[in-house]
Amino acid sequence: MNTSPTDETNQSYNSIGFLVAKFMHLLQSVGAAILDFLAALGRLTAFSWNGIRHCFSPPFYFSHIGRQFINIGYYSLPVVGLTALFTGMVLALQSYTGFSRFNAESAVSSVVILSITRELAPVLAGLMVAGRIGASIAAEIGTMRVTEQIDALITLSTNPFKYLIAPRLIAGVIMLPILVLVADIIGVFGGYLVGVYTLGFSAESYLRQSWEFLEFMDVFSGLVKAAVFGFIVTLMGCYHGFHSKRGAQGVGAATTNAVVSASILILVFNYLLTQVFFS
Amino acid sequence: MTLNKKLGSGSAEAKLSLQDVKKSFGRKEVLSGINLSIPKGKSLVVIGGSGSGKSVMLKCALGLIQPDSGKIRVDGQDTTKLSDTDRNLLMHNFGMLFQGGALFDSLPVWHNVGFGLISDSIKPKDAREIAITKLKSVGLSPDVADLFPAELSGGMQKRVSLARAIATDPEIIFFDEPTTGLDPIMADVINDLIIKCCEELGATTLSITHDMASARKIADDIAMLYRGQIIWQGAAEDIDDSGNVYVDQFIHGRAEGPIKMELT
Numbered sequence: 001m002n003t004s005p006t007d008e009t010n011q012s013y014n015s016i017g018f019l020v021a022k023f024m025h026l027l028q029s030v031g032a033a034i035l036d037f038l039a040a041l042g043r044l045t046a047f048s049w050n051g052i053r054h055c056f057s058p059p060f061y062f063s064h065i066g067r068q069f070i071n072i073g074y075y076s077l078p079v080v081g082l083t084a085l086f087t088g089m090v091l092a093l094q095s096y097t098g099f100s101r102f103n104a105e106s107a108v109s110s111v112v113i114l115s116i117t118r119e120l121a122p123v124l125a126g127l128m129v130a131g132r133i134g135a136s137i138a139a140e141i142g143t144m145r146v147t148e149q150i151d152a153l154i155t156l157s158t159n160p161f162k163y164l165i166a167p168r169l170i171a172g173v174i175m176l177p178i179l180v181l182v183a184d185i186i187g188v189f190g191g192y193l194v195g196v197y198t199l200g201f202s203a204e205s206y207l208r209q210s211w212e213f214l215e216f217m218d219v220f221s222g223l224v225k226a227a228v229f230g231f232i233v234t235l236m237g238c239y240h241g242f243h244s245k246r247g248a249q250g251v252g253a254a255t256t257n258a259v260v261s262a263s264i265l266i267l268v269f270n271y272l273l274t275q276v277f278f279s
Numbered sequence: 280m281t282l283n284k285k286l287g288s289g290s291a292e293a294k295l296s297l298q299d300v301k302k303s304f305g306r307k308e309v310l311s312g313i314n315l316s317i318p319k320g321k322s323l324v325v326i327g328g329s330g331s332g333k334s335v336m337l338k339c340a341l342g343l344i345q346p347d348s349g350k351i352r353v354d355g356q357d358t359t360k361l362s363d364t365d366r367n368l369l370m371h372n373f374g375m376l377f378q379g380g381a382l383f384d385s386l387p388v389w390h391n392v393g394f395g396l397i398s399d400s401i402k403p404k405d406a407r408e409i410a411i412t413k414l415k416s417v418g419l420s421p422d423v424a425d426l427f428p429a430e431l432s433g434g435m436q437k438r439v440s441l442a443r444a445i446a447t448d449p450e451i452i453f454f455d456e457p458t459t460g461l462d463p464i465m466a467d468v469i470n471d472l473i474i475k476c477c478e479e480l481g482a483t484t485l486s487i488t489h490d491m492a493s494a495r496k497i498a499d500d501i502a503m504l505y506r507g508q509i510i511w512q513g514a515a516e517d518i519d520d521s522g523n524v525y526v527d528q529f530i531h532g533r534a535e536g537p538i539k540m541e542l543t
Contacts, residue, residue, distance in 0.1 A: 148381040151343050155375040156395040156443075157367045 047239050051169050054161040061167055068171035072133050072234070076179055079132060080125045084183035087120050088112060088190025096199050108199070109206045110213040112191035117214070121183040122222045123270050126229030129176065130236075130262040137168055137237025138258035142244030142251035150242070165242070168234045176230030177223040184219065221277040228273060229266050236262040293352070294319040294483040295340065295451055300349035302335055309335045310346070311507040315485075317500075322477065322484040324494040324515070326529060327504035328538065333487040334455065336504065340485060341375060341453055342366055353451070371395075374449035374482070378456040380440040382428035388414070388439050389424035395447045413442040416479075417472050434465040438472065445476050452477065454486035458493040470496045491530050494518075503529065505538065 095111045141164060144150050153160045188210060195201040237258045244254040296316035302309050309332045317323045327333050338344040340351055342358060350357045358369060382391050392413050393406030401409075411421045417438040428436055437457070444452055457473060458466035470493050477484050488494050494501055495515060502512040503526050511523045518530060528536030 144383075147379055148377045149383055151338075152375070152377055152381040152383070154343060155341060155370055155373060157370040158394070159363070159367075 043243075044239060047242070048235060050161050051165045051235065051238065054159065054166040055170055057162075059162065061163055064163065064167040065170055068167045069175055071136075072129070072168075072171045072230075073175035073178060076125075076129050076132055076175075077182065079128050080179050080183050081186050083124050083128050084116070084121055084187035085190040087124060088116055088187035088192075089194045091115055091120070091187075092191040092194040092199065096195075105199075106205075106209060108195060109191065109201070109209040112195075113188050113210045113214055114218055116187035116191070117184050117218045117222045119222075119270075119274075121180050121187055122225040122229060123266065125176065125180050125183050125226065126233065126266045126270075127263055129179070129230070130233045130259055130266060133172070134233045134237040134258045134262045135255045137234060138241040138244070138255045139251055141238055141241025142254040145242060145244045146246055146251060160242075165238045168238055169231060172230035172234030173227050174230070176226040176233075180222055180226035181219075184222065217277070221273070224277075225270060225273050228269055232265045232269065233262045236265065292355070293317060294321075294354065295485060296350075296352045297336070297340060298350040298352065300336070300339055300346045300351060302332075302339060302344065302346045309507055310339070313349070313504075313507075313509060315502060315509060315512070317483050317485060319483055320481050321499045322486070322497055323500045323502060324486045324488060324498035325502045325504050325509075326489060326491070326494050327487070328489065328529065331504045332507045333504055337453055337455055337485065337487050341373060342369070371447060372450045374444035374447065374452040376437075376440050376444045376452070376454045376457055378459055380428070380436040382436060382440055382443070384428050387425050387427055388431070391428065391439060392424075392442045392446050394443065410442070410446065413446050414439070416445075416476065417442045418468075434461055434468070437461060437465075437469055441469070441472055441476065445480060445482075448480055450480075450482060452480075452482045452484045454484060454488075454497075456488050456490070457486060457497075458488065458490045463492075466490065466493060467496075473497050491532075 091112050092108055095108050096105060099105050099107050099111075141150075144164070150160050150164070153163055192203075192206055192210075195206045196203050240254040240258040240261070241251075244250045293316035297313050300310055300313040313332075313336055315323065315325070325333055325336065335344060339346045342351075342361075346359060349359070351359050353369065353372070358366075361369060382388075383394070386394070389407045389410040390403075392410035393403070396406040396409055397403055407424070411424055414421065414423060419435065419438055419442070423431070423435065423439070428439065431439065441457075444454075454473065457469055461469060473484075473486075474497055476482075484497075486494075486497060495518070498515040500512065501515050501518050502509050503523070504510070505525055511521055511526045513521060518526065521527065524537050528538050
C-alpha cells in the first residue's frame with residue numbers, strides 16, 4: 001500500500017491534535033485538583049477562624065465545656081496511661097540492649113525520660129486521642145448534621161459554633177497538655193519498673209539520672225505540642241462532622257477523614273514544632 | 280417585637296414573601312425565580328415531587344440557606360442581608376418543624392421543647408414549666424418530659440417537635456413534610472394539632488409536603504413547585520379545578536403525564 005504525502009501529514013496532524021487534547025485534559029485535571037485543594041483549605045481556614053472567634057465571645061456554655069473536659073480528658077486517661085506505660089517499658093528495654101553494646105547502660109534512664117517528655121508522650125497521646133475523640137466528635141456532629149439537628153439549633157437562635165464547636169476546641173487545647181503531663185509521669189514510671197526490676201538498676205541511681213539531664217524545656221515543649229495536637233484533633237473532628245454528607249455513609253466517611261487527617265497533621269506539626277523549639 | 284422596631288415597620292400586607300428567589304448548587308439551578316407571598320395568619324402549602332426544590336425553598340425562607348439572588352421579606356423587610364445578631368433576633372419569630380423531628384437526642388424531652396426559651400430572663404426551671412404546658416397542648420402527658428427522644432415513638436417525636444416549634448409563640452411557623460413517615464391516623468392527628476396550634480397563636484405558616492390529604496387539610500392556599508418554579512397557585516378548594524395538567528397529574532398521583540420522573 002502506498003500512502004500519499006498528504007495522508008501522512010494529515011495523520012501526523014491528527015496524532016499531534018490527539019496529544020495536545022490529552023495534554024490539555026491532563027492540565028485540566030491537575031488544575032481542578034489544585035482548585036479543589038485550595039477551596040478546601042479556604043473552607044478549613046474560615047472554619048477554624050470561626051471556631052476560635054467563638055471561643056472568646058459570649059455566651060459561654062459552661063456545662064458543655066465541663067462535659068467535654070470529662071469526655072476528652074478523664075475518659076482518655078486509661079488509654080493514654082496504658083500507652084505511656086508500655087512505651088516507657090519498651091523504651092527502657094530497647095535502649096538497654098543498644099547501650100550495653102557501648103557499655104553505656106547508665107544512659108538508659110535519661111534516654112527514657114527525654115524521649116517520653118519531648119516526643120513520645122505528646123505524639124502517642126495525640127494519636128490515641130485522635131482515634132478516640134476525633135472519631136467520636138466527627139460521628140456525633142456528623143449525625144447531628146445529617147438529622148438536621150444543627151439546622152434546628154440555628155432556628156432556635158443558637159449558634160452551632162458556640163454551642164458545639166467552641167466547647168470541644170477549648171477542652172481539646174486544655175485537656176491534652178494535662179493528659180500528656182500524666183503520660184510523662186506514667187511513661188517514666190514504666191521505664192523505672194523495667195530498669196529496676198528487670199535490668200538491675202538501683203532505684204536511687206535510676207531516678208537521680210532521670211532528673212539530672214531533664215530540663216524545663218523538654219517538658220514544656222511537649223506540653224505546647226500537646227495543646228496544638230488537642231486543637232488539631234478537635235478541629236478535625238468538628239470540621240469533618242460539620243461538613244458530613246448525607247446518610248450513614250457520609251458520617252462514616254467524616255469519621256475516617258477526621259482520624260486520618262488529624263493523625264497526619266499531628267505528625268507534620270510535630271516535626272515543625274520540634275524544629276521551632278530545638279533548632 | 281424588637282426586630283420589627285429595629286427594621287422599621289414596612290407595608291404589612293404580606294407577612295412573608297419571596298420575590299424572584301434563585302439558588303443554584305454548582306451548575307444545577309434548583310430555584311429559578313420563586314415568587315410567593317403569604318398574608319398574615321394564613322397557611323400556604325407548597326406541593327411538589329421529590330427534587331422539585333421544595334426543601335431548598337423552605338431553607339431559603341428560613342434563612343438556613345442564602346439565596347443567590349432575590350428578596351425574602353418578613354413584614355415587608357428584606358431579610359437576606361441580615362447580620363448574625365439580627366438574624367438571631369429574627370429567628371425568635373420563627374418556629375420550624377423538621378421532617379425527621381431533629382430533636383436533640385442528648386437532651387430530655389422538656390429541654391428540647393424549652394431549648395429556645397432558656398435565656399438570661401427565663402431559667403431552666405421556668406422553661407420546664409412552659410415546656411410541660413406546650414407538651415399538653417400537643418396531647419402529651421407530663422411524664423414524657425423526662426424521657427429522651429430515642430425512647431419515643433415516631434408520632435410522639437413528631438408531637439414533641441411540634442411542641443418545640445410553637446414553644447416560643449412564633450409569628451411564622453415552617454413545616455417540612457409534617458406527616459411523612461406516620462400512619463394515616465397519626466398523620467391526621469398531627470394535621471389537627473397543626474391547625475389548632477396555628478389558630479391559637481394566630482401564626483402564619485409555610486409548609487411543604489407531597490401528602491395531598493395533609494395539604495388539603497391544613498392549607499388556605501396551595502402552590503405547586505415544579506423544576507424550581509411555581510407553576511400554579513390558588514385557594515385550597517380550587518385545587519381540583521386548577522385546569523393545570525401538572526397539578527392534575529400530581530394530585531391524582533399518576534405516573535403518566537407531563538411530569539416525568541427522573542428514574543436514572
